Amino acid sequence: MSAAHLNPATLATQRPLTVRxxxxxxxxxxxxxxxxxDVRPGEIVGLIGPNGAGKTTCFNLITGFYGPDTGEVRFGSDDVTGRKPYQMARMGIVRSFQKTNILKSLTVFENVLTGHYMEARQPLWRTFFPGRAVRETERAVRDSAARIVQVLGLAHRINTPASVLSCGELRLLEVALALAAKPQILMLDEPAAGLNSQEARTFGEILKTLRGDLVQSILIVEHNMGLVMNVSDRIVVMHFGEKLAEGTPTQIQADSRVIDAYLGGGKKA
Known part of the structure; x- marks a missing residue:
């Protein structure tokens, strides 16, 4: 479901991510x-390139972990350049990391519950005197966590400690944690690392179901070219810190510059 297939009323409430x-x-x-x-509403955009191309640095600049020397980042009409990571998350731009942030001692469901921290925060006095509003919030958070677990294909593991999950299941749980923060833009940094071919295919199919449902748009850095080509509406190729090419998967696969620099160069991305 690309932006062209989203409901016009839905599109009106959503904002593009613009990097300039x-x-x-x-x-x-x-x-x-x-x-x-740009990452437009309803899109999945892939950001690819060889090791050292600058992909993760670009992610860090967009999400406020680094301050840019030049340029700007806009979310809709708002200039969000250089805002702190927690401010970006509250606005709806949430990222995952190459290093897992899973709490291995907690179950799948408990992990996803912790990801709802921004929604579930309450004044201290409500902890001691919980009322109807607190109970309703807690119920909504638990319902949301259960739905995310279901959509990510982890319902059969909902009460399983994260410590015994397979690599593929852990990757799905990482995405579930990011979704718990209720992002509009979900930014995934090498989410399929360590997955075998079948796990990567399953992961990709699940990603496509998220767009327009649990999240507005997805920006993904990934080395698995099969996954990127399968899920992306557009792909941006970086090389030595610069943008080398941009286009649909078909256009990128046929671009001689990309073939020479990356896809056909025999290098590990």
Missing amino acids: GLGKSFGGIHAVKDISF
Whole structure:
């Protein structure tokens, strides 16, 4: 379901992510240089490139973990350049990390509950004198957590400790945690790392069901080209910190510059 297939009333309430001229240097080395692209409502956009291309740095600039030297990030009409990560999350831009943040001692359901922290926060006095509003909030949070677990295909593992999940299940649980923060834009950094071919295919099919349902749009950095080509509406290719190409999966696969620099270069992404 791309933006063209979303309900016009739904589109009116959603905002694009706009990156313009983004740049960042470390010790004179341009990690990201003059990067521009959009993530429109209803889209899944892939961000790909060889190791060291600047993909994760770009993620960090968008989400406020790094401050850019140049350029801007806009969310709808709001200039959100350089805002703190927690401010970005509250606005609806939520990211995952390459390193898992799963609490292994908790069950799948308990992990997803912890991800609802922004929604479930209550004044201290309500902890001691819970009323109807608190009970309704708690019920809504539990219902939301259960639905996320169901949609991610983990219902059969809902009461299972995360410590015994397979690699594929852990990756799905990481996405579930990010979804618990109620993002509009979900940014996934190498979510299929460590998955075998079948797990990656399953993961990709689940990602496509999220768009337009639990999340407005998805921006994904991923090395698994089969996954990226299968789920993305558009792909942005980075090379040595710069944007090399942008287009549909078909266009990217046929682009000679991309083939020479990445897809056909025999390098591990």
